[in-house]
Amino acid sequence: MKKFTVNQHILAYERHGHGEPLVLIHGFPLDHTIWDEVVPLLQDDFDLILPDLRGFGESDAVDTPYTMDDLAADLASLLDHLGLEAASLAGHSMGGYVALAFADAYPQRTRGLALVSSQAAADAPDRKAGRYAQAHKIAEEGIGETVAAMTVKLTADERVQKIVHDLMRKQKPAGYIGTLKAMAERTEKLSMLERTSFPVLIVHGGADGLIPLPREIPLNVTRTRVVELAGVGHMPMMESAREVADALKSLK
Numbered sequence: 040m041k042k043f044t045v046n047q048h049i050l051a052y053e054r055h056g057h058g059e060p061l062v063l064i065h066g067f068p069l070d071h072t073i074w075d076e077v078v079p080l081l082q083d084d085f086d087l088i089l090p091d092l093r094g095f096g097e098s099d100a101v102d103t104p105y106t107m108d109d110l111a112a113d114l115a116s117l118l119d120h121l122g123l124e125a126a127s128l129a130g131h132s133m134g135g136y137v138a139l140a141f142a143d144a145y146p147q148r149t150r151g152l153a154l155v156s157s158q159a160a161a162d163a164p165d166r167k168a169g170r171y172a173q174a175h176k177i178a179e180e181g182i183g184e185t186v187a188a189m190t191v192k193l194t195a196d197e198r199v200q201k202i203v204h205d206l207m208r209k210q211k212p213a214g215y216i217g218t219l220k221a222m223a224e225r226t227e228k229l230s231m232l233e234r235t236s237f238p239v240l241i242v243h244g245g246a247d248g249l250i251p252l253p254r255e256i257p258l259n260v261t262r263t264r265v266v267e268l269a270g271v272g273h274m275p276m277m278e279s280a281r282e283v284a285d286a287l288k289s290l291k
């Protein structure tokens with residue numbers, strides 16, 4: 040992977056293809072490799088930029104607290120590093136929260152936004168408390184229980200379960216803990232989407248057991264396109280790569 044230093048920590052990324060810049064942002068607690076099956080389907084259409092978010096993959100983990108805005112600022116530094124003024128962003132789940140934070144902070148740098156298995160709402164109080172409890176448990180006992188619980192929630196597809204299980208096992212506990220707290224503290228972004236003017240694409244599995252289809256976005260944001268994939272769980276880019284790639288081409 041390519042690497043550069045931002046605010047004293049190393050951020051790793053891959054870059055493939057040619058065309059309009061499109062940043063593919065992975066979810067929690069994963070890394071850029073979740074997009075491996077869509078990259079060959081998109082690289083003739085886009086300049087694909089695939090970061091490992093702070094704390095994941097080959098990027099450094101940091102022990103100081105950070106927010107979704109900090110993760111969005113990391114991406115802005117990555118675009119600066121690549122000499123890119125603006126890009127479209129496609130974020131999977133937590134990656135969608137980062138993409139929304141980016142669009143809020145840098146609307147002039149956002150050409151389009153895809154939320155893949157994600158949402159614009161903030162956490163309800165019980166969910167927020169649950170994230171802090173989970174972070175505490177990981178600090179005390181490690182990631183084992185979280186990995187086992189998440190594997191079956193992410194997808195019913197056994198091939199994909201095996202891949203995501205191995206991927207989650209490889210991630211650093213500090214990355215889990217830092218992003219659980221950042222997710223807990225994130226703010227809602229529906230009002231931001233109502234104000235801005237870039238196109239919004241929602242790609243969502245019809246059988247997603249983690250996050251329900253965010254129906255309020257198309258109701259409030261008229262320039263939204265929704266692609267719902269029947270029978271697909273929380274990992275559509277692995278469960279249904281062709282359909283996800285075809286949907287993302289509308290960001291061109």
Ligand code: MLT
Nearest residue numbers: 066067131132133134249
């Ligand atoms: C993810 O898949 O990125 C997370 O499960 C999202 C979340 O917990 O809200």
